Amino acid sequence: MLSFILRRLVSVAATFIIVSLIIFFMMHSIPGGPFDANDMPVSEAVRAKLMANLGLDQPLYVQYFRYMWGVLHFDFGVPYQSPGETVTQLLSRAWVPSLVLGGLGVLIGAPLGILLGMAAALNRNSWIDYLASTLATLGLTIPVFVTSMLLILVFAVWLNWLPASGWGKPERWILPIAAYALIPLATYARYTRSAMLDTLNRPFVTVLRAKGLTERRIVFQHVLRNSAIPLVTVFLPMFIGTATGSIFVEAMFRVPGLGAYFVSSIETRDYPLEMALMLMITFMYCIAYLLSDIVYALINPRIRVGGGQ
Amino acid sequence: MPLVEIEDLKVSFSQYGGRVDAVRGVSFTVNEGESLGIVGESGSGKSVSCSALLRLLPATARVSAKAIRLDGIDVLKANKEDLVRLRGRAAAMIFQDPMTAFDPVFTIGHQIVETIQAHRQLSKRDALAEAEQLLLRVEIKNARDVLGYYPHQLSGGMLQRAMIAMALSCRPKVLIADEPTTALDVTIQAQILQLIKKVQAEFGMALIMITHDLGVIAETVDRVLVMYGGEVMEQGPVQQIFDAPQHDYTRTLLASLKTGFDPSADEDMTATPALELRGLSKVYRVGRRAGLFTNHSEFHAVRPVDIVVPRNRIVGLVGESGSGKTTTGMMAMRLTEPTGGQILVNGTDISTMGPAELKSFRRSMQIVFQDSYSALDPMMTLSQIIAEPLHIHGIGTAREQTEKALDWLERVGLPRNFGGRYSHELSGGQRQRVAIARALILGPTVLVADEPTSALDVTVKAQIIGLLKQLQAEMGLSMLFISHDLSTVKSLTDTVVVMYRGRVVEQAATQAIFSEPQHPYTRALLDAIPADNPANRRARSFLSADELEAATPRYTTVQTGLAPNATPQLISIAPDHRVEAIVTT
Numbered sequence: 001m002l003s004f005i006l007r008r009l010v011s012v013a014a015t016f017i018i019v020s021l022i023i024f025f026m027m028h029s030i031p032g033g034p035f036d037a038n039d040m041p042v043s044e045a046v047r048a049k050l051m052a053n054l055g056l057d058q059p060l061y062v063q064y065f066r067y068m069w070g071v072l073h074f075d076f077g078v079p080y081q082s083p084g085e086t087v088t089q090l091l092s093r094a095w096v097p098s099l100v101l102g103g104l105g106v107l108i109g110a111p112l113g114i115l116l117g118m119a120a121a122l123n124r125n126s127w128i129d130y131l132a133s134t135l136a137t138l139g140l141t142i143p144v145f146v147t148s149m150l151l152i153l154v155f156a157v158w159l160n161w162l163p164a165s166g167w168g169k170p171e172r173w174i175l176p177i178a179a180y181a182l183i184p185l186a187t188y189a190r191y192t193r194s195a196m197l198d199t200l201n202r203p204f205v206t207v208l209r210a211k212g213l214t215e216r217r218i219v220f221q222h223v224l225r226n227s228a229i230p231l232v233t234v235f236l237p238m239f240i241g242t243a244t245g246s247i248f249v250e251a252m253f254r255v256p257g258l259g260a261y262f263v264s265s266i267e268t269r270d271y272p273l274e275m276a277l278m279l280m281i282t283f284m285y286c287i288a289y290l291l292s293d294i295v296y297a298l299i300n301p302r303i304r305v306g307g308g309q
Numbered sequence: 310m311p312l313v314e315i316e317d318l319k320v321s322f323s324q325y326g327g328r329v330d331a332v333r334g335v336s337f338t339v340n341e342g343e344s345l346g347i348v349g350e351s352g353s354g355k356s357v358s359c360s361a362l363l364r365l366l367p368a369t370a371r372v373s374a375k376a377i378r379l380d381g382i383d384v385l386k387a388n389k390e391d392l393v394r395l396r397g398r399a400a401a402m403i404f405q406d407p408m409t410a411f412d413p414v415f416t417i418g419h420q421i422v423e424t425i426q427a428h429r430q431l432s433k434r435d436a437l438a439e440a441e442q443l444l445l446r447v448e449i450k451n452a453r454d455v456l457g458y459y460p461h462q463l464s465g466g467m468l469q470r471a472m473i474a475m476a477l478s479c480r481p482k483v484l485i486a487d488e489p490t491t492a493l494d495v496t497i498q499a500q501i502l503q504l505i506k507k508v509q510a511e512f513g514m515a516l517i518m519i520t521h522d523l524g525v526i527a528e529t530v531d532r533v534l535v536m537y538g539g540e541v542m543e544q545g546p547v548q549q550i551f552d553a554p555q556h557d558y559t560r561t562l563l564a565s566l567k568t569g570f571d572p573s574a575d576e577d578m579t580a581t582p583a584l585e586l587r588g589l590s591k592v593y594r595v596g597r598r599a600g601l602f603t604n605h606s607e608f609h610a611v612r613p614v615d616i617v618v619p620r621n622r623i624v625g626l627v628g629e630s631g632s633g634k635t636t637t638g639m640m641a642m643r644l645t646e647p648t649g650g651q652i653l654v655n656g657t658d659i660s661t662m663g664p665a666e667l668k669s670f671r672r673s674m675q676i677v678f679q680d681s682y683s684a685l686d687p688m689m690t691l692s693q694i695i696a697e698p699l700h701i702h703g704i705g706t707a708r709e710q711t712e713k714a715l716d717w718l719e720r721v722g723l724p725r726n727f728g729g730r731y732s733h734e735l736s737g738g739q740r741q742r743v744a745i746a747r748a749l750i751l752g753p754t755v756l757v758a759d760e761p762t763s764a765l766d767v768t769v770k771a772q773i774i775g776l777l778k779q780l781q782a783e784m785g786l787s788m789l790f791i792s793h794d795l796s797t798v799k800s801l802t803d804t805v806v807v808m809y810r811g812r813v814v815e816q817a818a819t820q821a822i823f824s825e826p827q828h829p830y831t832r833a834l835l836d837a838i839p840a841d842n843p844a845n846r847r848a849r850s851f852l853s854a855d856e857l858e859a860a861t862p863r864y865t866t867v868q869t870g871l872a873p874n875a876t877p878q879l880i881s882i883a884p885d886h887r888v889e890a891i892v893t894t
Contacts, residue, residue: 202409203404203406203409203410204409204410204411204412204413206365206404207402207404207410207411207472208412209363209365209396210363210365210396210397210401210402211396211397211401211423211424211427211475212392212393212394212395212396212397212398212424212427212428212479213423213424213427214389214393214427217427222412222414222415225412225414225415226412226413226414229414299414300414301413301414301459301461302413302459302461305459305461305462
């Protein structure tokens with residue numbers, strides 16, 4: 001097990017380096033630079049001075065190594081669009097709403113989705129099953145900005161129960177989180193339903209019934225455990241993937257999270273911020289896959305215990 | 310009062326809006342301690358009847374009966390508590406494929422303990438101790454270790470033993486065995502049957518043996534129920550069914566069990582053999598993780614083997630799963646790349662041919678696989694499937710190709726109008742006919758048939774064997790027939806090659822193998838063939854792998870003319886009879 005984790009850590013590090021290279025050079029290959037804006041033109045001399053100050057006149061590989069050296073020391077540089085603080089400070093400020101929104105969204109959506117998927121699988125071809133399938137399909141096909149607008153229209157405009165946008169107070173959280181939770185809910189409902197149906201159709205379930213076990217024990221001990229094996233591979237990556245913030249939901253409900261910075265950092269060629277955001281996402285995906293591989297190995301005896309006699 | 314009483318049982322399934330009758334008015338009883346065999350082919354309703362007895366049918370099934378009683382409980386009216394008492398306690402069941410019958414994420418011990426605790430008030434420690442005792446009763450020697458094993462760590466035979474132990478754990482009054490040996494190797498099959506008989510006697514249980522194999526029936530039961538198309542054709546004492554069958558279907562079944570031996574027409578043996586394998590071997594590199602590094606070791610799937618398939622002959626290649634027989638067949642067709650050795654087809658070495666040269670050579674060598682379902686493309690019509698080889702080799706116009714494919718449909722005994730159908734519309738036997746037509750349409754000289762009948766019902770199997778035999782004679786085919794089923798091999802082949810753990814251990818004319826087997830493994834194989842009549846039941850001796858190793862025959866230098874050698878080698882002991890033996894002084 002330890003060697004398995006070590007091997008995976010090596011591959012995580014490799015992935016991280018490769019992704020950082022790709023992002024860095026793609027980012028710089030986009031035409032234009034941070035001081036090209038038309039609304040605040042600067043003279044050629046000033047711009048050259050600024051570029052030199054920020055090290056942008058150096059060859060790309062030098063810039064890359066300088067930046068990555070900083071990353072190794074947890075120094076992600078200073079954002080060009082907000083020079084009064086470091087990237088780290090900016091992120092830790094803007095990340096909180098995103099984390100609350102994404103985290104609560106998944107924490108609410110995932111269990112509901114799993115329950116819905118279970119109910120659908122156990123009552124196949126009943127109204128629960130059809131409801132679950134409909135919800136799952138809608139959740140996966142309707143873009144999140146459409147559902148966001150519908151939520152605003154119904155609950156804020158027509159019923160006037162909840163504020164349409166903003167953050168700050170808890171009642172303002174409800175609509176964005178609801179909009180956000182729909183994606184994990186739909187995904188997990190679908191995955192859980194098909195994983196449980198697969199398991200329920202396996203011969204050993206008939207054997208368990210023939211042994212005289214109660215249906216409750218069969219479902220909760222045997223079927224769930226077996227269905228969880230394929231589920232963990234999608235569970236954690238999705239969790240962390242969604243917790244990094246949703247550009248659309250944040251924009252629709254004007255949540256002051258990371259989403260806006262994704263867009264602005266690319267638009268204004270804010271290289272340090274853009275790089276930091278991308279590296280953060282890469283890192284979280286790597287860790288999520290590492291963790292889910294470990295959990296997968298832990299709950300699957302074929303991997304944990306190894307081959308035949 | 311009988312232990313099991315079923316009267317006028319009817320089961321139908323709803324399917325695509327309609328209903329399909331699976332069981333139409335079946336009645337039978339089983340008394341305490343009695344053993345009943347239910348024999349019939351797939352779809353005859355034999356398993357469905359017994360699943361109905363334990364209410365194990367899916368929700369799509371509609372069940373009605375005048376009475377279904379098990380141990381005094383009305384099964385149709387049983388509530389939750391009754392069901393728990395019925396299942397596992399009144400009746401326990403063992404299933405066909407032990408590899409999929411256990412939950413893969415729990416240990417064997419856990420799953421037996423769970424069964425015990427579902428029915429009896431026992432502490433976990435006592436239940437574990439009992440589970441260990443049960444494993445010992447089913448002749449698992451390292452019972453304590455096996456308790457902690459996961460299903461994937463055990464072989465099929467061991468798992469079926471553990472399954473039997475689990476079934477016994479609540480002292481059921483009747484044991485229902487649903488094709489308990491079908492998924493196992495011949496020698497293991499015989500051991501499991503013997504074990505079921507033994508525990509039935511020890512525990513004084515009744516037994517319901519569901520099978521398609523009359524040999525299994527002849528070996529194990531007192532009374533037989535013959536089913537066909539959801540109805541009981543005939544029932545009676547086992548001896549009577551075998552000696553004086555009343556119903557035509559029973560006679561057909563019995564006829565398929567009788568095997569006639571009919572050697573191929575004589576041919577000039579000095580001619581170049583159709584297929585010759587010289588020192589053909591396959592070695593796989595196996596990676597074993599050790600820390601951060603991987604250690605590679607070698608697994609010899611096939612040690613160098615020499616096999617000759619003479620012109621117009623059928624050579625049987627037998628052995629258990631893992632013996633290397635399929636690998637050998639695949640290498641002979643160059644569908645698996647051999648590690649070493651030569652493959653001569655009609656005298657030409659094809660082992661070093663490049664892709665283009667090999668492609669044109671493939672016209673004379675074809676293969677038929679075991680699973681006809683996955684061997685046929687589900688998106689193609691039958692005439693497209695059969696004509697595809699012509700298309701690949703660019704023979705004739707599209708119209709001629711289709712015409713020829715339809716001719717071949719007829720030749721393998723299917724109507725011409727089947728040409729537009731898809732493979733899922735056919736039965737297993739019909740699909741195998743299509744696979745045979747596809748293999749033979751190019752007029753090959755060599756055919757490798759890899760277990761072509763082992764997925765089929767007995768009567769269908771006999772038909773396919775007949776078809777192969779007929780086509781072989783008509784076309785002058787040379788065939789390598791790979792099988793684990795010795796009775797089929799006996800009725801079809803001219804020569805038999807026995808493989809064991811990647812080596813050829815014996816090789817002789819079919820008659821010689823069956824009348825004078827020399828190698829202990831060949832003898833064990835023959836000993837494992839089920840009796841063809843209950844009067845011929847016999848006690849069998851089973852050898853472990855070590856005992857087999859130790860029982861290798863010995864020949865002196867005087868007999869063989871070879872130098873003494875402590876390692877076993879293939880030696881000729883008679884014309885055309887070779888056996889693996891140790892040469893001593």
